[in-house]
Amino acid sequence: MSDLRIYGIARTRAFRALWVAKELGIDYEHFPVEIGDAGARTPEFLAINPNGRLPVIVDGDFVLFESLAITMYLAKKHSVGKLYPATLEREARTWQWSLWAVTEVDRGVNIWSLHAVRLPEAERDKARREEALKVLVAPFKVLDAAVSKQPYLLGNDFTVADLNVAAVISRAIEMDLSASPNIKVWLTRCLERPAAREALALKSKADSETPAEITRRIARTNRL
Numbered sequence: 001m002s003d004l005r006i007y008g009i010a011r012t013r014a015f016r017a018l019w020v021a022k023e024l025g026i027d028y029e030h031f032p033v034e035i036g037d038a039g040a041r042t043p044e045f046l047a048i049n050p051n052g053r054l055p056v057i058v059d060g061d062f063v064l065f066e067s068l069a070i071t072m073y074l075a076k077k078h079s080v081g082k083l084y085p086a087t088l089e090r091e092a093r094t095w096q097w098s099l100w101a102v103t104e105v106d107r108g109v110n111i112w113s114l115h116a117v118r119l120p121e122a123e124r125d126k127a128r129r130e131e132a133l134k135v136l137v138a139p140f141k142v143l144d145a146a147v148s149k150q151p152y153l154l155g156n157d158f159t160v161a162d163l164n165v166a167a168v169i170s171r172a173i174e175m176d177l178s179a180s181p182n183i184k185v186w187l188t189r190c191l192e193r194p195a196a197r198e199a200l201a202l203k204s205k206a207d208s209e210t211p212a213e214i215t216r217r218i219a220r221t222n223r224l
């Protein structure tokens with residue numbers, strides 16, 4: 001049995017933890033817990049993550065929630081100087097992009113994908129989809145400019161900063177990104193990494209097996 005346990009079905013933000021674990025080549029056990037009463041809101045799960053949300057990891061006796069805290073913790077634990085930056089400034093730049101991703105673009109991409117791709121066609125709300133796209137215009141300009149000058153967010157090498165931002169906006173690969181051509185190139189580069197492909201395969205499988213009722217629930221509880 002591995003010391004690291006990752007909880008959360010791969011369709012959820014658990015995808016981020018799965019990607020970093022695969023990127024690092026570390027052993028882990030995956031518990032594909034479902035959202036809500038079917039999993040993350042049960043008393044047993046709430047005892048691990050009182051937020052009742054996914055993902056959470058248990059690493060030995062260390063419990064950690066928040067997907068991007070998880071990716072940075074694992075990268076720092078296993079890969080300083082490679083996936084995790086070695087200097088204070090580059091580390092701070094990683095925090096900057098990670099916090100930017102959750103505050104500026106996480107919800108917008110999620111809501112767009114629900115109302116453009118994941119909900120049954122008849123239930124997609126054009127107004128919500130367009131509102132989400134509007135919220136993304138300004139931050140996507142910032143990201144597009146950042147990846148226009150260099151292959152990755154911190155320079156020439158892929159780091160957990162790229163993993164975090166690319167994982168957060170991974171569903172944007174299905175968007176019309178013609179106004180953000182550099183994002184398209186950079187995101188494709190990140191998502192084509194072998195570890196990303198493996199994690200994306202788990203995510204696509206979970207997506208395809210998700211009953212419409214669960215997607216409706218996600219759409220009801222999500223907010224911009």
Ligand SMILES: N[C@@H](CCC(=O)N[C@@H](CS)C(=O)NCC(=O)O)C(=O)O
Pocket residue numbers: 011012013014035036040052053054055065066067068221
């Ligand atoms: N900021 C948290 C958000 C976690 C989150 O909202 N997870 C979703 C799944 S992707 C969830 O568990 N939703 C179900 C609910 O809120 O009941 C993170 O990044 O880990």
